[in-house]
Amino acid sequence: MKILVAVKRVIDYNAKVRVKADNTDVDLNNTKMAINPFCEIAVEEAIRLKEAGSASEVIVVSIGPKACQEQIRTALALGADRGIQVETADYPESLNVAKLLAQVVRDEQPGLIIMGKQAIDSDNNQTGQMLSALLDMPQGTFASEVKLEGDKAQVTREVDGGLQTLSLNLPAIITTDLRLNEPRFASLPNIMKAKRKPLAVTSPETLGVELKQHSTLLKVTPPTERSAGILVNSVDELVEKLKNEAKVL
Amino acid sequence: MAILVIAEHDNSTLKGATLNTITAAFEIASKTPGSELHLLVAGRDCQSVAEEAAKVDGVSKVLVADDASYEHQVAENVANLISQLGKDYSHIVASATSNGKNILPRVAALLDVGQISDITAVESEDTFQRPIYAGNAIATIQSLDSIKVITVRGTAFPAASIGACVESNAEITNIDSPASSDLARFVSEEVAQSDRPELTAAKVIISGGRGMGSGENFSILEQLADKLGAAVGASRAAVDAGFVPNDMQVGQTGKIVAPELYIAVGISGAIQHLAGMKDSKVIVAINKDEDAPIFSVADYGLVADLFDVMPELQLKL
Numbered sequence: 344m345k346i347l348v349a350v351k352r353v354i355d356y357n358a359k360v361r362v363k364a365d366n367t368d369v370d371l372n373n374t375k376m377a378i379n380p381f382c383e384i385a386v387e388e389a390i391r392l393k394e395a396g397s398a399s400e401v402i403v404v405s406i407g408p409k410a411c412q413e414q415i416r417t418a419l420a421l422g423a424d425r426g427i428q429v430e431t432a433d434y435p436e437s438l439n440v441a442k443l444l445a446q447v448v449r450d451e452q453p454g455l456i457i458m459g460k461q462a463i464d465s466d467n468n469q470t471g472q473m474l475s476a477l478l479d480m481p482q483g484t485f486a487s488e489v490k491l492e493g494d495k496a497q498v499t500r501e502v503d504g505g506l507q508t509l510s511l512n513l514p515a516i517i518t519t520d521l522r523l524n525e526p527r528f529a530s531l532p533n534i535m536k537a538k539r540k541p542l543a544v545t546s547p548e549t550l551g552v553e554l555k556q557h558s559t560l561l562k563v564t565p566p567t568e569r570s571a572g573i574l575v576n577s578v579d580e581l582v583e584k585l586k587n588e589a590k591v592l
Numbered sequence: 593m594a595i596l597v598i599a600e601h602d603n604s605t606l607k608g609a610t611l612n613t614i615t616a617a618f619e620i621a622s623k624t625p626g627s628e629l630h631l632l633v634a635g636r637d638c639q640s641v642a643e644e645a646a647k648v649d650g651v652s653k654v655l656v657a658d659d660a661s662y663e664h665q666v667a668e669n670v671a672n673l674i675s676q677l678g679k680d681y682s683h684i685v686a687s688a689t690s691n692g693k694n695i696l697p698r699v700a701a702l703l704d705v706g707q708i709s710d711i712t713a714v715e716s717e718d719t720f721q722r723p724i725y726a727g728n729a730i731a732t733i734q735s736l737d738s739i740k741v742i743t744v745r746g747t748a749f750p751a752a753s754i755g756a757c758v759e760s761n762a763e764i765t766n767i768d769s770p771a772s773s774d775l776a777r778f779v780s781e782e783v784a785q786s787d788r789p790e791l792t793a794a795k796v797i798i799s800g801g802r803g804m805g806s807g808e809n810f811s812i813l814e815q816l817a818d819k820l821g822a823a824v825g826a827s828r829a830a831v832d833a834g835f836v837p838n839d840m841q842v843g844q845t846g847k848i849v850a851p852e853l854y855i856a857v858g859i860s861g862a863i864q865h866l867a868g869m870k871d872s873k874v875i876v877a878i879n880k881d882e883d884a885p886i887f888s889v890a891d892y893g894l895v896a897d898l899f900d901v902m903p904e905l906q907l908k909l
């Protein structure tokens with residue numbers, strides 16, 4: 344069984360984002376970029392399934408400009424077998440990403456697709472669910488545990504009330520939550536080896552997918568900042584402030 | 593045209609988040625001429641939810657789809673129902689809860705439209721604000737789709753009231769359910785039991801981080817919470833370390849909260865945590881490191897060892 348993993352190039356989770364002065368978007372010039380943390384967890388899960396003998400090949404796909412090959416190489420260094428870049432001018436909306444991935448899935452016929460539950464740039468939390476709908480496959484979103492049993496995947500999901508477990512017919516789509524695993528670090532020899540692993544480049548035209556615009560970004564503004572508060576010196580002072588100044592108690 | 597709001601419930605009562613979502617939908621309706629609100633209750637033996645929903649102000653019709661396949665809100669079945677029903681609506685709106693996030697993008701794709709996630713303001717019938725980059729920027733987005741599929745951040749809208757005008761209860765209609773799919777099957781769930789208020793609805797929240805040191809030590813926070821009628825939350829680090837369960841995580845990728853009072857104890861204040869609580873009215877931080885970033889958003893900061901000051905705070909509050 345092949346496993347397909349989708350990865351997105353995003354701002355590093357530690358980097359500070361600035362809004363452009365003209366309020367058209369955020370400014371990512373000279374910002375450190377990385378593989379989206381949830382996608383990294385997806386790559387790790389796929390590699391572990393392969394190491395456990397449940398999968399024969401791990402394919403990693405990224406959609407975006409040439410720069411996203413860097414994130415594909417990172418995934419290859421972690422242990423994925425080959426990469427596919429779908430070259431686009433910028434980063435398409437979720438439904439377009441899902442349509443491109445759906446075509447890759449039809450071509451590659453993986454038994455399992457693993458992706459991050461959300462990208463930490465747009466914070467949309469949509470693409471996995473959309474892909475499942477387009478392919479009429481079951482979805483196991485926000486997964487904290489995945490067990491493969493024959494032609495089924497048992498997925499434990501992090502939900503608002505606690506945990507929910509589903510049994511999905513394969514092929515299925517899984518989106519990762521934070522507790523699914525702790526991704527490994529790539530070793531230097533593996534980073535070197537990753538440079539020689541196959542990486543195919545394709546395009547929406549080759550895949551036969553027409554991208555459609557579903558929304559327009561009108562404006563990006565900074566959030567309202569909280570004004571800095573004060574430091575109190577004792578519990579007594581804190582209690583006094585909460586009661587008499589903030590009046591929240 | 594009408595707006596379809598998806599009710600969230602446990603087959604017996606309506607979840608509080610739905611009331612905030614109804615307010616957002618009502619704002620959209622007020623900017624969409626000739627619009628009214630319909631509420632969909634999809635569940636199993638969920639008549640009591642429908643009756644409660646019919647009393648919510650602003651709702652003109654309650655649609656009930658009662659079927660075994662909706663008992664656990666399995667996305668494949670619920671999304672099928674909503675997408676078939678949704679073709680006749682201008683907007684489909686759900687709460688940005690784990691359930692809404694699970695189901696609604698599937699609905700959007702089935703209708704071949706995009707989704708606008710987690711809106712925090714309604715500018716017009718098709719234009720909305722939403723936080724991006726962990727709330728470090730606010731995007732204003734215009735939808736170009738004929739059907740607008742939207743999830744709502746509950747903390748950004750007040751709750752709609754229930755039963756202010758008893759005579760105008762909404763009409764309840766039972767609707768047919770499409771054939772169910774067996775692609776996904778519910779196996780089990782572990783629901784945290786607690787007498788404390790729900791995190792997203794609590795007026796006071798006390799959250800602990802890695803600084804708590806252990807799960808046992810969370811009892812220090814629980815005692816104070818019980819005294820104040822507060823909920824207990826946590827940072828990702830506290831959840832990852834196994835101190836407390838995942839449903840207590842506050843943050844960019846956990847729960848978004850905005851209580852009257854948020855007390856952060858032994859939490860450093862990473863942007864991912866701030867994203868989930870910085871809209872709280874009053875923030876208190878207790879941390880032994882005076883350089884911890886949490887102090888930059890706190891109204892009142894106390895630089896101290898939590899194990900020294902929490903027992904005292906418990907006595908004096």
Ligand SMILES: Cc1cc2nc3c(=O)[nH]c(=O)nc-3n(C[C@H](O)[C@H](O)[C@H](O)COP(=O)(O)OP(=O)(O)OC[C@H]3O[C@@H](n4cnc5c(N)ncnc54)[C@H](O)[C@@H]3O)c2cc1C
Pocket residue numbers: 356380381463800801802803804826827828829830841842843844845846847857858859860861862863864865868878879880881884896897898899
């Ligand atoms: C993709 C992604 C998503 C994430 N999502 C979230 C999220 O939703 N929510 C979230 O919270 N985090 C999230 N994080 C993690 C976040 O980056 C931080 O790692 C996390 O919030 C840190 O938790 P903490 O403050 O408890 O731990 P630390 O950063 O380790 O801070 C512990 C604090 O406790 C203080 N302390 C220790 N002992 C004491 C004591 N005795 N008395 C007083 N103070 C003490 C220390 O001074 C320190 O400031 C995410 C990270 C990533 C990459």
